[in-house]
Amino acid sequence: MAVPSWWESALxxxxxQGDVVQKIPFCGVTAPATFLRWLTLRGGRPGWEEVPAPVLxxxxxxxxxxxxxxxxxxxxxxxxxxxDKQRANGKVLLAPIASIQTxxxxxxxxxxxxxxxxxxxxxxxxxxxxxxxxxxxxxPVPRELVLDSERVVSMxxxxxxxxxxxxxxxxxxxxx
Amino acid sequence: MNxxxxxxxxxxxxxxxxxxxxxxxxxKSRRSGSPTSAITRVLSSLTICAAMxxxxxxxxxxxxxxxxxxxxRYQADQNIVxxxxxxxxxxxxxxxxxWRTVEEPEVTDPPLLF
Numbered sequence: 010m011a012v013p014s015w016w017e018s019a020l021x022x023x024x025x026q027g028d029v030v031q032k033i034p035f036c037g038v039t040a041p042a043t044f045l046r047w048l049t050l051r052g053g054r055p056g057w058e059e060v061p062a063p064v065l066x067x068x069x070x071x072x073x074x075x076x077x078x079x080x081x082x083x084x085x086x087x088x089x090x091x092x093d094k095q096r097a098n099g100k101v102l103l104a105p106i107a108s109i110q111t112x113x114x115x116x117x118x119x120x121x122x123x124x125x126x127x128x129x130x131x132x133x134x135x136x137x138x139x140x141x142x143x144x145x146x147x148x149p150v151p152r153e154l155v156l157d158s159e160r161v162v163s164m165x166x167x168x169x170x171x172x173x174x175x176x177x178x179x180x181x182x183x184x185x
Numbered sequence: 186m187n188x189x190x191x192x193x194x195x196x197x198x199x200x201x202x203x204x205x206x207x208x209x210x211x212x213k214s215r216r217s218g219s220p221t222s223a224i225t226r227v228l229s230s231l232t233i234c235a236a237m238x239x240x241x242x243x244x245x246x247x248x249x250x251x252x253x254x255x256x257x258r259y260q261a262d263q264n265i266v267x268x269x270x271x272x273x274x275x276x277x278x279x280x281x282x283x284w285r286t287v288e289e290p291e292v293t294d295p296p297l298l299f
Binding site (some may be wrong): 036077078079081105107116124127128146181182 | 280284285286287289290292293294295298299
């Protein structure tokens with residue numbers, strides 16, 4: 010039986026829920042939290058130093074923390090309505106994507122059988138192959154970074170419905 | 186008791202109004218003339234309230250007393266009264282509670298990607 014594709018044959022006109030985008034800097038704050046302060050080093054070079062409590066950076070009135078992360082493909086989780094809103098400091102929610110081959114064989118089967126609530130199988134992603142999105146690490150990413158990233162493919166309506174089902178089960182642990 | 190009494194007025198009202206505004210069941214004449222009139226009324230109340238004291242409103246406990254089967258009247262700080270539809274919530278809660286819990290497979294989760 011042919012497996013219905015979850016992907017559009019062409020990218021949607023604008024960034025959309027279910028899009029796969031490349032080279033997203035995913036990150037999360039370290040534990041324990043390490044607070045940083047911007048400073049100018051010798052020779053005028055910019056730098057950061059650890060401080061015991063969060064402080065506002067004068068130039069942008071933001072507080073800075075140390076984070077760790079990786080550059081990974083991402084699945085757009087934010088709804089199209091939120092993506093269309095032009096907000097200052099806007100963020101887009103993304104789930105990191107990895108190749109299904111990186112999983113242990115038993116886990117690979119569990120994910121492909123659609124039995125893992127946190128890991129959404131993404132079959133035959135153009136350019137990436139069989140992959141999965143990890144909903145445990147949904148991350149807000151600055152909108153401008155996402156818009157500057159390469160869009161790989163858009164989900165078709167069936168794929169978006171599948172995403173909805175996974176999001177619901179993952180967050181609620183219930184199904185009709 | 187419908188379980189919402191312990192929510193702060195701000196979070197519950199804003200969530201209700203922004204996510205599920207079109208569920209007010211009104212007489213046909215009012216619906217056809219102004220489909221969002223009830224929401225407008227509530228938003229007006231919120232605006233007035235915000236002008237009075239955003240901080241106190243945000244933490245004010247909300248008490249509820251049933252008005253009729255589809256509507257409750259909520260009062261915050263004894264000053265502002267807003268009317269909110271509860272029909273949607275009742276349906277949604279009943280529906281979700283009827284759903285079955287998803288059984289998770291016994292697996293060791295893979296490490297996080299970052």
